Amino acid sequence: MTTPARDIILESTGLVKHFGGRGLLSSPTVVRAVDGVSLAVERGETFAIVGESGCGKSTLGRLLLRLIEPTAGDVRYEGRSIIGLAPDEMRKLRREMQIIFQDPYASLNPRMNVRDIVGEPIWLHGLARGRDKQERVADLLRTVGLIPSHGDRYPHEFSGGQRQRIGIARALAGEPKLIIGDEPVSALDVSIQAQIINLLEDLKDRFGLTLVIIAHDLAVIRHMSDRVAVMYLGEIVELSDTNALFDDPLHPYTRALLTAIPVPNPTDRQPKPLLQGDVPSPAAPPSGCRFHTRCPHAQALCREAHPELEVASEGRQVACHFWREIRNAGAGALTAPVPSPALTQRLALYRTWRERQDSTGTPTA
Ligand SMILES: Nc1ncnc2c1ncn2[C@@H]1O[C@H](COP(=O)(O)OP(=O)(O)O)[C@@H](O)[C@H]1O
Ligand code: SF4
Ligand SMILES: [Mg+2]
Numbered sequence: 001m002t003t004p005a006r007d008i009i010l011e012s013t014g015l016v017k018h019f020g021g022r023g024l025l026s027s028p029t030v031v032r033a034v035d036g037v038s039l040a041v042e043r044g045e046t047f048a049i050v051g052e053s054g055c056g057k058s059t060l061g062r063l064l065l066r067l068i069e070p071t072a073g074d075v076r077y078e079g080r081s082i083i084g085l086a087p088d089e090m091r092k093l094r095r096e097m098q099i100i101f102q103d104p105y106a107s108l109n110p111r112m113n114v115r116d117i118v119g120e121p122i123w124l125h126g127l128a129r130g131r132d133k134q135e136r137v138a139d140l141l142r143t144v145g146l147i148p149s150h151g152d153r154y155p156h157e158f159s160g161g162q163r164q165r166i167g168i169a170r171a172l173a174g175e176p177k178l179i180i181g182d183e184p185v186s187a188l189d190v191s192i193q194a195q196i197i198n199l200l201e202d203l204k205d206r207f208g209l210t211l212v213i214i215a216h217d218l219a220v221i222r223h224m225s226d227r228v229a230v231m232y233l234g235e236i237v238e239l240s241d242t243n244a245l246f247d248d249p250l251h252p253y254t255r256a257l258l259t260a261i262p263v264p265n266p267t268d269r270q271p272k273p274l275l276q277g278d279v280p281s282p283a284a285p286p287s288g289c290r291f292h293t294r295c296p297h298a299q300a301l302c303r304e305a306h307p308e309l310e311v312a313s314e315g316r317q318v319a320c321h322f323w324r325e326i327r328n329a330g331a332g333a334l335t336a337p338v339p340s341p342a343l344t345q346r347l348a349l350y351r352t353w354r355e356r357q358d359s360t361g362t363p364t365a
């Protein structure tokens with residue numbers, strides 16, 4: 001039996017973004033924000049990009065929409081390279097590829113009322129005029145849980161969650177096929193985060209959208225995403241189906257990110273987070289495996305040789321020299337304790353909690 005061909009809507013190959021600059025004593029520095037990212041997003045899925053702050057997620061999101069130009073590599077949207085497209089062709093495509101930002105306030109023009117903010121893409125792309133346009137705006141406001149009379153007000157009159165709804169209505173106005181959410185809920189209270197996540201999921205089903213969600217926190221994407229790319233210092237270190245990633249994380253960085261998810265029972269003793277220290281500067285990334293300076297399993301080889309992404313199983317890729325040994329835990333060749341008791345305890349607590357959530361159908365917090 002042959003596997004059906006994947007319907008890829010967005011694809012990057014060897015995508016690189018280096019920012020130039022001047023360091024101390026005016027020596028030239030190169031910030032390797034994104035360093036060779038290849039990924040493929042399937043039509044209709046929710047694809048998450050996760051990693052700590054400074055790992056290059058926003059830069060990657062902007063590259064995927066060609067809001068910034070890559071240093072190298074390619075981006076294909078519906079099979080066609082968008083790098084090098086003429087401005088008017090790119091403008092037509094922009095209607096189909098939208099972005100929503102972490103800080104809705106900064107991305108909404110404070111001097112425009114909500115009707116104009118949401119109506120602008122409709123006008124720009126010539127989708128409707130006059131009364132039709134006003135009706136479309138009213139519909140969009142209802143779709144995102146606001147009311148048409150909100151159209152008369154200005155962004156500062158709304159709460160953070162409402163402002164994100166306005167940003168989403170604006171993104172929907174051009175009738176997109178793909179929306180990239182760059183930390184769309186990170187600035188919101190936890191209860192509001194759940195509402196916005198639910199809204200995005202509803203809209204995805206209703207309009208057949210493809211979502212790419214960028215987050216620094218695995219907890220945010222665990223129930224909404226189909227697949228996850230974990231990023232560290234400009235590179236993808238693990239790419240996996242979401243359930244497999246949570247049940248059996250392969251890369252030490254993914255494991256460390258998982259320990260950062262709070263277990264929702266305050267009486268449980270919280271194991272010490274595995275991730276300590278900051279992400280090193282992308283202007284001087286560590287040699288070999290970029291994670292070696294923080295990895296509890298690092299060996300001499302890790303400082304010398306860069307691990308490439310390799311297929312671990314169907315649909316799973318990981319970039320670590322020792323993922324098999326770490327997973328098998330019996331790892332005679334490794335000197336570091338594998339896996340740490342803290343991680344074992346954390347994963348067991350997390351699984352119990354998730355099973356409880358799944359069986360009671362409690363919505364994501
Ligand atoms: N325009 C820019 N000029 C120089 N450096 C930049 C620019 N944009 C981002 N960077 C740097 O690139 C790295 C990745 O940033 P970013 O993509 O914003 O990461 P994330 O979204 O994961 O926090 C950071 O070190 C950041 O300072
Ligand atoms: S290659 Fe080495 S340093 Fe990098 S994640 Fe794997 S064990 Fe850790
Ligand atoms: Mg960012």
